[in-house]
Amino acid sequence: MSRHSGAIAGNWITIKQGDTLGEIAKQADVPLLRLQRFNPGVQSRELAVGQRILVPHSTERAPSGGPYRYRIRPGDTFSKVARHFGTSPITIVAANSNVDPSGLAVGQLVDVPLKSGTGGGTSSVARSSRKSATLPDPGPLPKTGTSWSWPLTDYSITRRFGKDSRGTLQPMLLSTNRGARASAVNDGEVRFADSMRQLGQVVIVHHEGNLQSVYANCKELLVKSGAKVNRGNPLCEVDVNERGQTELLFDMRHGGKPIDPALLLR
Structure with missing residues (x-):
């Protein structure tokens, strides 16, 4: 049995020879089930020396299914x-x-x-990102009038929002011209402007009514996180994908849940 020195609750620890999740949970004084839930990719019977484990802090919670x-x-x-x-x-x-x-x-x-x-x-x-997440029901969409616009002025819809053949929700894809810039679909605040693995450069704008618009596959970001934007303000230059197409991956969410952009855009 291996014992780790110092307080381990709330910290990442490295697996040593003889470690088990049960012993780690006992030393950290956290329930074993909580330790397991905070390490969803870890198999209890396949711990490897050198593997890193996250030991939850007393302020953290892990209800079944989240959030x-x-x-x-x-x-x-x-x-x-x-x-x-x-x-x-x-x-x-x-x-x-x-x-x-x-x-x-x-x-x-x-x-x-x-x-x-x-x-x-x-x-x-x-x-x-297309899987169903465990999120509270945001309720009905707020009344928005006709103030929402499309993120591109010259585009064609190459894929509409909806489920694919496997039942997985897919975001909308908009094809456009090289050098095209995606613009904010409505007034809001930029909450994220950075790269995401497999999505390229991404901008996320938060709007009133707990609504978010997401612009991915960007080549160059034109805004920073925290910036206030108005409808029509440029956010990023659209990039070329692996198929040689200039396409914007566009998504909208209500309370974190994906929704069809066509419900709001005019």
Whole structure:
């Protein structure tokens, strides 16, 4: 049996020879089930020397299915947290509308909604962002009038919002010309402007009514996190994808849940 020195609750620890999750939970004085839930990609019977384990802090919570209550640690980003829990940065950003992703503070508590049936990590952030996340029901869409506009002026819809042949929700894809710039669909605040694995450069704008618009596959960002934007303000230059097409991946969310942009855009 291996014992770790010092307080381990709330910290990452490295597995030593003889470690078991049960012994780690006992030393940290945390329930074994809670320790397991905070490490969804870890198999109890397949611990490897050198493997890193996250031991939850007393302020953190892990209800079955989420959303988890996670405590920010040094070096954390929403992308890093999403990779550990097998969810997507977009889902975390949308679930924490009052949190600036570029200004995370150590010790800050954030909600981490999980995709249904989380039992391990994911190899594709883009795939996991389309899975159904465990989020509170945001209620009906707010009345928005006709103030919402499309993110591009010259475009064609190459893929509409909806489920694919496997039943997985897919965001809208808009084809446009090289050099085209995506613009804010309505007034709001930029809550994320950075890169995401497999989604390229991404901008997320938070709007009134707990609505978020997401602009991915960007080549160059034209705004920074925290910026106030008006409808029509340019956000990014659209990039060329692996098929040689200039396409914007466009998504909208209500309370963190994906919705059809056609319900709002005019």
